[in-house]
Amino acid sequence: MRALVLVLDSVGIGHAPDADKYGDEGANTFGHIFARTPKLRLPNLCALGLPKILDQNYSWTRKDFGLPHLASFGKMQERSAGKDTTTGHWEIAGVIVDVPFAVFGKFPYELVRAIEQDAGVTFIGNYPQSGTTILEELGAEHLRTGRPILYTSADSVLQIATHEDVLPVQKLYEICEIARQYCDRYRIGRVIARPFDGAPGKFRRTARRHDFSMKPPRTVLKAIVEADFPVIGVGKISDIFAGEGVTESHPTASNDKGMATIDNLWSKTKRGLIFVNLVDFDMIYGHRRDVAGYAQALVEFDKWLCRFIDRVSPEDLVIITADHGNDPTFRGTDHTREQVPLFVMYNRESRDLGTRSTYADVATSLAEFFQLPEPWPDGCSFLTQNRTRRNGSLHEKTKGGTTSVSSN
Secondary structure, three states, X not given: OEEEEEEEOOOXXXXXXXXXXXXXXXXXXXHHHHHHOOOOOOHHHHHHOHHHHOOOOOHHHHHHOOOOXXXXXXXXXXXXXXXXXXXXXXXXXXXXXXXXXXXXXXXXXXXXXXXXXXXXXXXXEEEXXXXXXXXXXXXXXHHHXXXXXXXEOOOOEEEEEEEOOOOOXXXXXXXXXXXXXXXXXXXXXXXXXXXXXXXXXXOEEOOOOEEEEOOOOOOHHHHHHHOOOOEEEEOOHHHHOOOOOOOEEEOOOOHHHHHHHHHHHHHHOOOEXXXXXXXXXXXXXXXXXXXXXXXXXXXXXXXHHHHHHOOOOOXXXXXXXXXXXXXXXXXXXXXXXXXXXXXXXXXXOOOEEEEEOOOOHHHHHHHHHOOOOOOOOOOOOOOOOOOEEEOOEEEEXXXXXXXXXXXX
């Protein structure tokens, strides 16, 4: 009873039906990368069913339609309000966020002053900016003054950057822990420690980033642990869930490290859930609007996937999906509200899973796979074609996804 949930951070496949509410109508991370990179080949994702879920305008993929499909395939759209990492992952784990996390252009004076007084620091910055640009703008001043850099982005995040030679990383973490205590009341999803090194003009963020998230409500991860299965987080999973429902954590500095960690854990793990986030797609290429880099990262993942597929047995459950979009061809540098891919390797089945109405279908499917005492209430399992009870109603699988039917 071994499962893997693998989140390709930001790999969306086309704007969601409600994308206009977020200013994201027309966004399509996967599709626009393909359009800008006509020679891009992803044979192993195609073997899982990628051509079946792409917009028909990308007809160059039709040469891959004849490949054997090694997985069931479909799309998911987010029910929660938002398009950030925390919201997406929480919904995958079965939590629907009805009220979006707060986003600030400038943090309120009362919040900033409270953190400064408790942490014994005075910040510089306090405005939205990309993580690399903020170092160009304020890094030299930080070196002169020792004052931490406070900034945000279009997400619900409060970020604090300090040079590792100016402030020990552990001290930065302590400042962020203090900030986390105050950020809860402002409904800020994550406080992120952003250590960096180097000299002016050559600053670079180091691998010792750490996220301090709000604690989620009860998730399916917690339920799996309560059923005496391990839940192993890889990448920033433990940070996203504030450690709740995660029994073991393996932080990683890159996609390469994440994939290597999966290989190692898959060899050793005989039961339980491995939950992985591969962040480079989003952090390095999406936010920086690097189409070529994003495409190459997809190629590298596809090569790894070729090796990994042979290690998946019929009894294993492997789910590959994403948490939101981040179209590198779109305006701005923000995430994009998109549908996400869904590939499910289980029991050698290949079915069209349709368009799922919520990411929480993953949580309900995990609950079924691990034979939890109660089904997860906010989703519909895609592991069987039978009816699943949810919120007092029955939901029936159809070729196009899930449909509510009478419970009489």
